Structures are given as structure tokens and as C-alpha cells.
Amino acid sequence: MINRISIRNYAIIDQLDIEFSNHLSIITGETGAGKSIILGALGLILGERADSKSLFKDDTKCVIEGAFNIEKYNLHEFFAENDIDYESNTIIRREITADGRSRAFVNDTPVNLSQLRDLGEQLIDIHSQHQTLQINSSAFQLQVVDGFAQHKPEVEAFKSCFKAYKKNQQKLEALINQSTDxxxxxxxxxxxxxxxxxxxxxxxxxxxxxxxxxxxxxxxxxxxxxxxxxxxxxxxxxxxxxxxxxxxxxxxxxxxxxxxxxxxxxxxxxxxxxxxxxxxxxxxxxxxxxxxxxxxxxxxxxxxxxxxxxxxxxxxxxxxxxxxxxxxxxxxxxFNNADEEIEKLKKQLEQEFDKLIVQAKKIASQRSLAMKDVETQVSALLKELGLVNAVFRIENTLVEDHQLSVNGLDQIKFLFSANQGFQPQELNKVASGGELSRLMLAIKGLSAKYNALPTIVFDEIDTGVSGEVAKKVGNVMHKYAENMQVITITHLPQIASKGQTHFFVYKESKNGLTSTGIRKLNQDERIKEIAVMLSGENPGENALLNAKELLTQTN
Structure with a gap:
């Protein structure tokens, strides 16, 4: 999990230091104050690309540093393979100079962006608003099922064999063309x-x-x-x-x-x-x-x-x-040996294909079992999120052997219906924005648990919900935070009240220059901030009482 992040000279941030809760951390603030910019900085130390335009001041380098506790996440092998010193409290640092050059370090060992991304994928899942549409993609849906199936080694082995098979296919094609010419x-x-x-x-x-x-x-x-x-x-x-x-x-x-x-x-x-x-x-x-x-x-x-x-x-x-x-x-x-080599390679490809089909059918069987589990757990969570009549199904069509792809034989589709009496259909045909957000919240949280991710970050995943539904969304996030670190950016008081730690992001001007600031709120400040979220600036007594009530509720 991430313990703290230090940001210097990034975007509209001069300097920020944030220490996160082990469970649910809430980030609130007015639109445009810089909440998502903080996530952008977090993305940089997880391997995203950057340029000199990211600098707050052009004459000073940008430095972003994150401290992560990784002792429970079995990352010794990754550090050994990449020749990086392993520390249970690992420091990741990213530096960007005014001319756009970028350097990255893990425990003071220089690393490239590919290594940084590989490590970041095992530490944090950042879900931003636009990624809700990702739920419609077949690649994401398959990834979810594979996460539940817990068969990553088998899937990776299959993909490796399939890539080798396709490479040999290209070699055969080249040999045939060479022989013809x-x-x-x-x-x-x-x-x-x-x-x-x-x-x-x-x-x-x-x-x-x-x-x-x-x-x-x-x-x-x-x-x-x-x-x-x-x-x-x-x-x-x-x-x-x-x-x-x-x-x-x-x-x-x-x-x-x-x-x-x-x-x-x-x-x-x-x-x-x-x-x-x-x-x-x-x-x-x-x-x-x-x-x-x-x-x-x-x-x-x-x-x-x-x-x-x-x-x-x-x-x-x-x-x-x-x-x-x-x-x-x-x-x-x-040329004389080409025909012999072509025949030899054809036989090899037949053997490789037969092996791939066996692997693909085994993976398909594992996915089939996992799909029932996904349906059950997601459906249960949707009810907790206020979609009591929701139906969630996964349709899987096994293609013919000759249509085998790098994903195997499975063609998976998530089907959904929010209303009783309606047959579930593809998400992009029937789900509203609020329904998609809740469905993504359910899937992301469950996937993070199955993939043993230490931290999940939600950037306004509550879009399209309010009132009692928002309260239920907050409850689910609080539930997730019992087993993992959750960081949530939200505009909803019902969700903000569920955090163990609450950060407020704001803009301030000094010497004619506007920058983003952040502070951890104490109990009284939380009450006032949630009251403002409930009723606007200068909240009345009722709003303050309502805010206190929200903070005292655990469910």
C-alpha cells in the first residue's frame, strides 16, 4: 500500500505531502482545485509518460516520490529479476527536468518506464472517470474473468505459446514465398x-x-x-x-x-x-x-x-x-531443401496447434467455473449498491478451433439488466451512467481482491448516483477498505463521510501565482466540509447536524 506521496513542482502543485490511511482515504474539494492532478502525479511514479509541460516552474525540476509498504505482496522475485534492492518500505521516485528528460528510481536504483509500469501494476489500480467505459471492452471483461479464475500462469503460458506459434506461421509463409520466388x-x-x-x-x-x-x-x-x-x-x-x-x-x-x-x-x-x-x-x-x-x-x-x-x-x-x-x-x-523444411515446419505447427487447443480448452473450462462466481458476487454487490432488481450475466461463446486467438477460444460478453422483467443485454445498450459506475465499482473492487492488489484508487466513480444510492456506494467502499487500501475522490457527502482519513484539496494564490494545496481535516473540519457538500457555502445548523449524523454512521 502507499503510505505517503511527496509532490514538488508538478502542474499547478508547488509542493504537497500526503500521508494516506491504511484503509479508506477520501479526497474532496471544488471542481478544478487539483484533485485529479494529484492522481496524475501518482500515475507518473507508476510509469506513465510525462514531458516538461508538467512543470509548475520551468526552471526547477519536478520530483514525485512515493513510499510503499510491500512486505505482504510477494515481490521479491520481481526485484531480483530487475536487479533492484528489495526493501519492505520501498521508495519510488520520478524526476522530470525542464528540457523534458525523465528519470525513475526504485530504492535509489535507476529503472526504465517499462520496469516502473510492471511494478506499478502490482501495487495500485487507478480507476478514473473515463475508464468506466472500459467495462464495455471485451479485453477488460476477459481480464476480469481471468482474475477470478486465478489462473494467470496458465494464461501467460498459453499466450507465450500462441505468440511462438504465430511467429512460426510467419516463418512458414516466408519460406513458401521464398520457395516460390x-x-x-x-x-x-x-x-x-x-x-x-x-x-x-x-x-x-x-x-x-x-x-x-x-x-x-x-x-x-x-x-x-x-x-x-x-x-x-x-x-x-x-x-x-x-x-x-x-x-x-x-x-x-x-x-x-x-x-x-x-x-x-x-x-x-x-x-x-x-x-x-x-x-x-x-x-x-x-x-x-x-x-x-x-x-x-x-x-x-x-x-x-x-x-x-x-x-x-x-x-x-x-x-x-x-x-x-x-x-x-x-x-x-x-532452394532444394526449402520444400523439406516447409513440410517439417508444417508438421511442427500442427503439433503446436494441437497443444494450444488443449491449453485453450483447459483455460475455457476454468473461465466457465469462474464466470459463475463472478455473476454471483457481482450480483450480490449490485444489490448492496441499490440495484435490487439488477441481473448480471456473462455470456461466453466458444469459437471454432481454427478461430483460435491469443485469448484462446472464449468470446466473453457482460450482459446486464437493471429492471425486473427485462432480459439482460450488452452493457452499452442498456446501462445508464450511474448503473455503469456502480457495476464498475463492484467489478473493480472484487477484481482487486482476487488479484491481491494492495491499493485501489477511485476518481469520481460515483458519477451518476446520489442520495441513498450514494450512501450504499460509500458502504461498499468502506467494506472494500477492510481488506485493502482504498483512495477515493468524490463530490458526494455520503461517500466522503465513510473515510477513515479525509483530505481537502484547495487552490491558493501567493505572489500572483495560483497553486494547489491539500490538508488533512480534523473532525470539526470534516463536519463543516461535509455540510458544505450537502448544502453549499455557509451551511446552516441542519446541514451541520446532518453531516455529524453521516459521520457517526458506519453503514
Missing amino acids: GKAEIDYLQFQFNELEAVKLVEGEQEQLEQEQQLLSHASEIKTNLSNTFYLLDESETPIIGQVKEAIHHISSLEKYNPHIADLTERLRGVQIELKDISTEVEALSERTLIDPERLDFVNERLDLIYRLQQKHRLSSVKDLLDLQHTLNEKINS
Whole structure:
């Protein structure tokens, strides 16, 4: 439950501090004083969006802080999953700066709005006036029944499986479309692949062929020059090697006269050895150099083929062509395997659908039992709320299996009749504003109990009722407050008198600036405020006596 809320610089609120009762807290005040703005601030710390327009003063940030006692509400798992320090007295804070930036904290741990909303949904149900129309929506009606059925884990598991099933359906559709498109493309892909595969490309062969092409194209020139070189080195009338040998003979005879000549002799011998090695290699290379026109033709044809493929596919190397061949092969295989994968996924979807139907029928059975409970308890409360002849029924139509949705097989409708002798019909056809308000009050209170919500807030849910009916509405709220915290904004004295705590909201002007204030009323102030609600400003003695009487009544 919420123990207190502190509001700074929000809307027309400069600063407010409110400490709520554990049971029924009443908020009253003139229209436009700012009662609903307080609920707007409460909504911000529960995860609603905000902007810089929410600021009372543009140059100061807005800070809203709420203190919640959560020790009885089994929220340890939520705090652990979101890596937030658990405290039985938890502080939620929201800050909004002048430039519209927003930050949120739970026990001083930064959280995002999604986390804040998830936590808020487990703490407070705020019911504003416009939400009464929500009772006409099938989603809300189903939510009510599920709350009574107490089968949230089963419903969540079903929804998770259904979403996975729909995702697989989309995957199947994409595969079928891909297969259809692929079959139109497969022949061309196969042609491209076959063309590349037939060439039997080898990585690095282009460079080798280009080098071989150079050798073969100039083989005659290479062989002639190598032969001439060998001739000069070793076979001419005065071969270079022979002349070096003779030079060694002449210079070696001089070593005895000059020791430095020995060094020259050794160097000449080194030259002789090197020239002999060169001569041998030149001779061998000349013998290996073949003039082979047929081989040259083959190399030229092979290179021409590689160049054409590169130009065709706009690629620059054999490696790129081999990569393309691999890619084409993968695409062809994926198309060839598509039919097999489609059949496999179809069987999987059939199994998932069968499982979903079993789950949906189990949930439908649980809902059917819960609907009787909803009808009984809501009907009883409607009588307490002055609708003694009211009939409340829930109609459920089970759709065909192929119409299965994320909500299962159930199509639920709330039916209502306020008058004896009239068949119940859909709410939007027969219920007045006051009747809808009382019906929503009954359903909201019961739902909060079944969903174990610590706090429920009603923002003028008493619209359309007055007099004795208003008193009965107040009694029901008082009854709810025995088991949960109830906060109610009201204009009706009969309801205001039922609160354990009564807050009065007002406007005040300081330094030419209007702001909202709030104060907790003592007994005498409550009497006067309820008397004003009964008869207007400056209430007479009878109104004051009537107010005292209302405050002394507990039912």
C-alpha cells in the first residue's frame, strides 16, 4: 500500500505531502482545485509518460516520490529479476527536468518506464472517470474473468505459446514465398553454377598461367640468349671461364713477391667458381626452355576463359569466382531443401496447434467455473449498491478451433439488466451512467481482491448516483477498505463521510501565482466540509447536524 506521496513542482502543485490511511482515504474539494492532478502525479511514479509541460516552474525540476509498504505482496522475485534492492518500505521516485528528460528510481536504483509500469501494476489500480467505459471492452471483461479464475500462469503460458506459434506461421509463409520466388530463379542460378563448376578453377592458377604465358610467348628469344651466354662463358674460342683460369695462373706466380697478391688470387678463384655455376645453370635453363605453341595456345585459351568469367560477374580474381561458386551452391541447396523444411515446419505447427487447443480448452473450462462466481458476487454487490432488481450475466461463446486467438477460444460478453422483467443485454445498450459506475465499482473492487492488489484508487466513480444510492456506494467502499487500501475522490457527502482519513484539496494564490494545496481535516473540519457538500457555502445548523449524523454512521 502507499503510505505517503511527496509532490514538488508538478502542474499547478508547488509542493504537497500526503500521508494516506491504511484503509479508506477520501479526497474532496471544488471542481478544478487539483484533485485529479494529484492522481496524475501518482500515475507518473507508476510509469506513465510525462514531458516538461508538467512543470509548475520551468526552471526547477519536478520530483514525485512515493513510499510503499510491500512486505505482504510477494515481490521479491520481481526485484531480483530487475536487479533492484528489495526493501519492505520501498521508495519510488520520478524526476522530470525542464528540457523534458525523465528519470525513475526504485530504492535509489535507476529503472526504465517499462520496469516502473510492471511494478506499478502490482501495487495500485487507478480507476478514473473515463475508464468506466472500459467495462464495455471485451479485453477488460476477459481480464476480469481471468482474475477470478486465478489462473494467470496458465494464461501467460498459453499466450507465450500462441505468440511462438504465430511467429512460426510467419516463418512458414516466408519460406513458401521464398520457395516460390526461388523456383523461378533456380534455373538461372544452376546455369551459373554449372558454368563455373565446369571450368574447375583452382585458386592461384591465374598468376601461374600469366607467368607461364610470358615464358612461352618469348621462349625463342630466351633460348637464344641463354645459348649465347653459355657459349661466351664456356664454349667460345676464348671462353670467359678459360681466360679467368689463365689469369689465376699468371697472378699466382707473383705471390712470392707480394703477399697482397694472394688475396687477389683467391678472389679470382671465387669468380671462377661462380662463373662455372652460372654457366651450368644457364645451360640447364636453356635446355628446359621449350618452344611449345600448343601449350601456349592452351594457356591463352585458359586465361581468356578466366578473364571472360571475371568480366561477366564483375570480379577481379579466381578466388572471387570460387567464392561466387560456393554462394551459388548454397543458394541452390537452400532452394532444394526449402520444400523439406516447409513440410517439417508444417508438421511442427500442427503439433503446436494441437497443444494450444488443449491449453485453450483447459483455460475455457476454468473461465466457465469462474464466470459463475463472478455473476454471483457481482450480483450480490449490485444489490448492496441499490440495484435490487439488477441481473448480471456473462455470456461466453466458444469459437471454432481454427478461430483460435491469443485469448484462446472464449468470446466473453457482460450482459446486464437493471429492471425486473427485462432480459439482460450488452452493457452499452442498456446501462445508464450511474448503473455503469456502480457495476464498475463492484467489478473493480472484487477484481482487486482476487488479484491481491494492495491499493485501489477511485476518481469520481460515483458519477451518476446520489442520495441513498450514494450512501450504499460509500458502504461498499468502506467494506472494500477492510481488506485493502482504498483512495477515493468524490463530490458526494455520503461517500466522503465513510473515510477513515479525509483530505481537502484547495487552490491558493501567493505572489500572483495560483497553486494547489491539500490538508488533512480534523473532525470539526470534516463536519463543516461535509455540510458544505450537502448544502453549499455557509451551511446552516441542519446541514451541520446532518453531516455529524453521516459521520457517526458506519453503514
